[in-house]
Amino acid sequence: MGLVLNFSPLSFDDAEIEVDVLDYGAGGAETLKRLRQEHWATHVFRRDGADQIVGVPVATDVPKLSARSKKMRLQKNLGLTASLIRNAILNYLVGVGRTPLSFDPIKFVARDDLLKSSAPPGAACPDWLAVRLMYEIAVRPIYFFKHEPFIAAVVDVRTTRMIERSAAELLDDGFPLVGHYVTKRVSLDDPRIAPHNELVGRVVRVVGKTLMLADSRDGAPSVEASDVWLEKKAFNDCVSHVFADRANSVTLALDRARADLRSGPTRLQRITNIVDFLKARQHFLLPSVTFAFNSLLSDADKALFPRLENTPKPVYVFDPTGAKTDTWHDRGLGVHGPYTAKLFTPNRPKLCVVCQRRHKGQVEQFVHKFINGIKVPPPSSEYRGKPPKNYYEKGFLRKYALQDVTFEFFVADDASAAAYRNACRQAVEKHSAEKWDLALVQIDESFHQLAVDQNPYFIAKDSFLTHQIPVQEFEIETAQKRDTQLGFCLNNMALATYAKMNGVPWLLKANPTIAHELVIGLGSAMIGEGRLGERDRYVGITTVFSGDGNYHLSNVSKAVPMTEYKAAFLDALRKAITKVRQDMNWQPKDHVRLVFHATFKRYSQDEVDSVKKLMTELGTYEVEYAFLQISDSHPYVLFDKGQAGTRDFDTGGTKGVYAPTRASALQLSNRDALLCLTGPSEVKRAADGIPRPVFLSLHRDSSFTDMTYLTRQVFAFACHSWRTFLPAAHPVTTQYSDLIARTLGNMSLLERWNPDVMLGKIGKTRWFL
Numbered sequence: 060m061g062l063v064l065n066f067s068p069l070s071f072d073d074a075e076i077e078v079d080v081l082d083y084g085a086g087g088a089e090t091l092k093r094l095r096q097e098h099w100a101t102h103v104f105r106r107d108g109a110d111q112i113v114g115v116p117v118a119t120d121v122p123k124l125s126a127r128s129k130k131m132r133l134q135k136n137l138g139l140t141a142s143l144i145r146n147a148i149l150n151y152l153v154g155v156g157r158t159p160l161s162f163d164p165i166k167f168v169a170r171d172d173l174l175k176s177s178a179p180p181g182a183a184c185p186d187w188l189a190v191r192l193m194y195e196i197a198v199r200p201i202y203f204f205k206h207e208p209f210i211a212a213v214v215d216v217r218t219t220r221m222i223e224r225s226a227a228e229l230l231d232d233g234f235p236l237v238g239h240y241v242t243k244r245v246s247l248d249d250p251r252i253a254p255h256n257e258l259v260g261r262v263v264r265v266v267g268k269t270l271m272l273a274d275s276r277d278g279a280p281s282v283e284a285s286d287v288w289l290e291k292k293a294f295n296d297c298v299s300h301v302f303a304d305r306a307n308s309v310t311l312a313l314d315r316a317r318a319d320l321r322s323g324p325t326r327l328q329r330i331t332n333i334v335d336f337l338k339a340r341q342h343f344l345l346p347s348v349t350f351a352f353n354s355l356l357s358d359a360d361k362a363l364f365p366r367l368e369n370t371p372k373p374v375y376v377f378d379p380t381g382a383k384t385d386t387w388h389d390r391g392l393g394v395h396g397p398y399t400a401k402l403f404t405p406n407r408p409k410l411c412v413v414c415q416r417r418h419k420g421q422v423e424q425f426v427h428k429f430i431n432g433i434k435v436p437p438p439s440s441e442y443r444g445k446p447p448k449n450y451y452e453k454g455f456l457r458k459y460a461l462q463d464v465t466f467e468f469f470v471a472d473d474a475s476a477a478a479y480r481n482a483c484r485q486a487v488e489k490h491s492a493e494k495w496d497l498a499l500v501q502i503d504e505s506f507h508q509l510a511v512d513q514n515p516y517f518i519a520k521d522s523f524l525t526h527q528i529p530v531q532e533f534e535i536e537t538a539q540k541r542d543t544q545l546g547f548c549l550n551n552m553a554l555a556t557y558a559k560m561n562g563v564p565w566l567l568k569a570n571p572t573i574a575h576e577l578v579i580g581l582g583s584a585m586i587g588e589g590r591l592g593e594r595d596r597y598v599g600i601t602t603v604f605s606g607d608g609n610y611h612l613s614n615v616s617k618a619v620p621m622t623e624y625k626a627a628f629l630d631a632l633r634k635a636i637t638k639v640r641q642d643m644n645w646q647p648k649d650h651v652r653l654v655f656h657a658t659f660k661r662y663s664q665d666e667v668d669s670v671k672k673l674m675t676e677l678g679t680y681e682v683e684y685a686f687l688q689i690s691d692s693h694p695y696v697l698f699d700k701g702q703a704g705t706r707d708f709d710t711g712g713t714k715g716v717y718a719p720t721r722a723s724a725l726q727l728s729n730r731d732a733l734l735c736l737t738g739p740s741e742v743k744r745a746a747d748g749i750p751r752p753v754f755l756s757l758h759r760d761s762s763f764t765d766m767t768y769l770t771r772q773v774f775a776f777a778c779h780s781w782r783t784f785l786p787a788a789h790p791v792t793t794q795y796s797d798l799i800a801r802t803l804g805n806m807s808l809l810e811r812w813n814p815d816v817m818l819g820k821i822g823k824t825r826w827f828l
Contacts, residue, residue, distance in 0.1 A: 061700030062358040062367065062719070063327065066201065066211040067334045069144060071350035073134040079114040080107075080127040087112070096248040098124070103146045105139050113139065117146060119346050133348070137200035141210050143344040145198045148212075149251055151342060158253045164197035164694055168219060173320075174298075177312035182305055187224040188297055190313060192320070193217055194333055197694040202728040203365045204766075212337075212352060213694040216329045218317050220294040227268055227284035234300050236262045236270065240590065241287035258591060259287055274589035314746070321748025323717025327698050331355060368767065370722040370734070373775040374568040381568065388565055389450065389550070389784050393458065398563040400460040405496050408560060410466040411486040411528075413519060414501035415474055418535050422501050423468075425538035429499075429549050430455050430464045433542050450784075451546035455553040459562065467493070471515070474503060479515035483522035490526055496560055498523045500532045510588070511808040520802070521809050527821045529559040551783040555828040558781035567779055574652035574683065575643055577635060578603045578772070581628070582796025583621075583659040586804030596621040596659070597807075599799030600628060602635045603776065603792050618803035625666065629673055636677055647679045652763055654685045654772065656792040662686045662758045686758035687769055689793060693754040695733055697725065707745040715739025718749050721786060724770050730757040732770045736777050741786045753789070782828045798827040 083106060084090060091112055094104045098114070101121045107113045113131070114124050133140045145163060152159050152167050160166040169192040175184045197213040224232075226241055242256040259282055260275025268284045275282075289297070298313075299306040319325050337352040344350050358364045377383040377395035385391025397403070414422040432454025456464055469486040471478035479500075486498065500519045511517050516532055523530045537548050557564060580601045587594030597618040619627040645651070653670070655662070667686060674682045697719050704716035721738030737750035755770060763769075776790030787794060806812045816822075 062364070063698040063700060064356045064364075064725075065214050065330055065694075065696040065698075066356040067214060067337075068201075068353045068356060068363070069198070069210045069212055069350055070353060071133060071140065071144070071210070071344060072348045073132065074345070074348045075130050075132045076115060076345065076348070077128050078131055079116075079123055079125040080129055081112040081114060081125050083110045083112050092248075094124075099249045099251070103139075103142050105142050107139075115139070115143060115345070117143065117345060137208055137210055140344070141198045141200050144210065144212075144342075144350055147342055147344045147350070148196060148198070151340070153251050159251060160193075160253050160255070162249065162252060164195045164213075166193055166195050168193050168221075173218060173316045174309070174313055177309055177316055178302070179305055179308055179312075182302060182309070185224075185301060187222065187228075188294075188301060189221045189223075190218050190294075190317070191221060192329070193219040195694060199694075202731075203363070204726045204728050206363060206365070209363075211356070212334075214330050214334055214355075215694055215696060216320070216326060216333070218320060220291045222289045222291065222294060222297055224288070225285055226270060226287045226289060229289065230265065230268065230284055232300070234297070236265060236284075236289070238262065239293045239296070240274075240290045241270065241282065242290050243282075243287050256288065256290065258290065260591060261589075274591050276591050318746035318748065321746070323698055323702075323704075323715075323749040326696075326749060327700075327717060365725045365727055368724045368726070368770075369720070370724050370771050370774040372722070373778050375565040376568045377565050384568060388778075392564060393453065396458075396460045397557065398565050403460070403562050405560070406461055407463040407465070408461065408496040409493055410464065410497050410499055411489075411493075411495045412466050412468045412499045412501075413479065413482045413486060414468065414470060415478075415535075416470040416472055418501060418538075419468065419470055421535065421538050425533070425545075426466060426499065428454070428542075428545065429552065430466075432457065433546050433549065435542055435546070449546060451550045451553070455549075455556065458553060459557045459564075466499070474506075474515065476513050476515050476518045479518050480522065483519050487522055487526050487528075490528065495523075495528050497556060498528050498530045500530055501535055501538070502532050504534050504536045511805050512810070517805060517809060520806060521812055524806075524821055524826065525813065525816050527816075527819050529821065529824060529826045531556045531559060551785070554784060555782050555825075558825040558828055561824050564781055567775055569775075572652070574650045575639070575645055576652045576654065577639060578654045578656065578776070578792055579632065579635070580790070580792025580794075580796045581655065581657040581659070582793045582798070582800050584618075584797060584801035584804050586801070586807065588808065595804070597800040597804030598624045598627070598659075599796040599801075599803070600631045601792060601795040601799065602631070618800040625669065628666075629669060632670065633673060633677065636674075640678070645678070645680065649680050650683070651680045652683045652685070654687065654763070654769065656687055656689055656773070656776075656790060658689050658691075658789070658793045658797070661688055664760070667758060667760045683763035685761045685763040685769055687761075687773070688754075688756045688758070689773065689789065690754045690756065691751065693751075695752065695754060696749065697723070697733060697735065697752055698749065699723075702739055704745075705739045705742075710745055712745040714745040714747070715742040715749070718742060719752075722774055723752075724774070725752075726766050726770070729764060729766065730759070730761075731755065732766050734770055734773060736774070736786070736788050741788075750788075781825060795825075795827065802827050 091104055101118045102114045103117055104112055104114050148165055149159055157167045171192045173190040178184045195215045199211055199213055201211045202208045226236055240261050241259050243259050244254040245257045246254045260272035262270045263273045264271040269281050270284050271281050272279060298309055302309045334352055334355060342350050356364060372386045374384050374386055375388045375391050377391050377398050383395040412426055433451050435449045469482045471482040502516050506514050506516050520530055554564060583596050583598045585594050586597050597620060599618040698717045699719040702717055704713040707714040718739045719735045721735055721741055723735040725733045732755045733752040734755060735752045742750060773790050776792050777787045779791050780787045
């Protein structure tokens with residue numbers, strides 16, 4: 060197939076080395092930190108077991124740090140060997156004139172400057188402004204499933220923007236600093252690592268060489284311009300300042316250069332080049348012990364490359380008997396109708412529509428198309444080729460088997476929060492008589508940039524959710540699209556609307572198992588005002604559980620700040636299990652499987668133990684546990700050199716070149732896997748380049764460890780969104796939880812919001828879609 064991982068396997072001398080042994084003790088973390096600070100030039104330190112630290116001398120003629128020592132063989136201690144190699148690479152880079160930016164992964168900047176090469180002829184590009192290639196090398200022990208373990212350098216490349224001019228120098232250049240955030244440079248304990256930038260605050264006024272701040276760290280009112288630098292987000296303004304009327308052409312050329320680097324072929328070639336460069340050099344992890352880089356790992360190496368699986372498509376069910384099924388949700392919905400077609404109520408939903416007065420005519424047309432569908436005229440006689448499919452010909456009324464849909468308008472005089480609040484109040488006052496089943500709210504795209512308390516979207520959410528009315532918003536920019544584009548948007552909007560009114564579009568057909576199975580998704584969002592003000596991580600919990608061969612969804616928790624997370628998590632789990640065991644008539648000694656999906660954190664041992672204790676309290680069941688972390692933050696990239704990509708209809712180019720197909724899965728170890736949820740067809744634009752797979756990692760205390768089963772389950776949930784027909788880049792278990800946390804976290808910033816609203820019937824619907 061031509062699969063390539065960005066892994067360079069490292070070969071090294073399997074030497075036996077003598078190491079110093081020190082006590083880890085009660086203050087072990089601080090002891091380890093202090094040892095690394097004091098002896099970075101001569102030793103590498105690593106925790107060894109529960110109560111020891113080992114120190115390895117990496118220079119000659121250095122004094123012993125302990126009276127105790129022991130022998131260790133490198134091949135049998137791959138974690139320690141990886142630390143020694145990491146240290147050696149860091150020293151090598153410093154020796155050739157590079158300043159690493161971090162230690163794990165090792166990051167360093169190359170000399171190539173994309174900004175300089177993007178500047179038009181005759182335009183001077185200053186040395187202090189640049190876009191350079193940044194390489195990352197993560198040295199990891201690798202334990203591929205059914206393979207001998209080894210160490211690899213996981214190599215990647217991207218770009219980094221650089222503004223190497225102090226705020227004082229920029230002031231002298233006439234650059235307007237007001238409105239921008241500035242940073243200070245903080246040195247690390249290891250002098251080989253470059254200082255990192257720490258945000259200081261936003262400039263609101265300049266007095267001489269002093270910058271007056273708002274939204275500042277620790278509430279500092281001001282800072283000297285000579286002590287701070289602009290943050291990277293100001294890069295485009297710097298380009299405009301330097302290149303003036305030629306800035307647009309520079310930015311376009313730079314965007315093309317960065318897009319080319321993100322493309323599969325160029326990215327793989329850059330990674331290959333740096334690995335080949337490092338392969339040609341001799342490296343020492345200890346004065347007398349060598350190691351070497353090898354070519355990137357490909358599927359041509361049958362003895363080492365992990366097994367690839369194409370995860371099977373889920374089957375969608377459209378009726379309670381399970382007789383109406385399809386492997387394509389939209390097609391099945393069009394042919395069979397929704398799962399709850401015969402049971403859904405209200406079958407004649409009443410909608411209230413809130414919009415701005417100046418857009419009422421456009422919104423009337425939009426709502427008519429939403430309810431009744433879009434009639435796309437046949438192509439002209441000159442048209443050649445297959446006519447595009449009309450996905451929204453039936454409209455909300457017929458596609459979801461409704462008898463009728465009625466609506467009434469309530470207009471806001473302008474785009475202000477106050478005007479929207481007044482329109483929503485009028486709709487709510489009439490709710491006592493009309494009983495709205497859902498509110499359609501028109502917003503502007505620009506609303507996303509507003510503070511929560513000034514955002515009409517959140518004002519409308521507050522008004523209607525308080526009265527148990529779900530809300531479906533739409534942007535006026537969407538309403539203004541051509542019918543050929545609008546159909547896709549309306550199709551997704553109708554799906555979410557039906558689900559918000561408690562309809563079930565479809566369920567997933569699951570393979571029968573011997574277990575009662577619950578899958579619990581944990582998501583989060585960072586919520587706060589400003590960038591340096593107090594911020595809380597809000598956690599949302601969505602339960603997805605299976606019974607009678609189908610997966611069902613039920614929101615059982617409110618979003619809570621991170622400080623309250625554990626108690627809310629256990630409370631939600633207790634409620635979910637109590638409800639399900641009653642619904643499914645669990646019996647003592649029944650086999651129960653709990654699968655947890657989380658994106659934002661690793662599971663702590665305390666959490667794992669608490670869940671097990673809770674299950675013991677709830678009954679005498681035979682329980683299996685799988686604690687699965689689903690992460691985008693990892694160094695692994697998979698290339699498929701046989702993938703030529705697909706057409707990008709917006710630009711006419713080709714997108715997704717070298718991207719593995721969606722559903723491709725690599726089982727890296729008995730507890731780790733890579734799963735591709737974005738393939739060539741799912742890449743939005745050619746400029747987006749090659750996507751990164753999600754990394755699935757199973758906690759070591761999980762008793763259910765079938766990674767093939769768990770990987771397939773994650774993929775099935777990634778095909779199960781009732782928010783959009785488009786393939787999702789995350790499973791609904793965590794995607795829905797993120798939506799809950801983000802929405803309720805933002806709502807908590809409204810002075811009038813009462814979170815107890817979600818204890819009503821609205822909290823048991825898919826209101827968050």
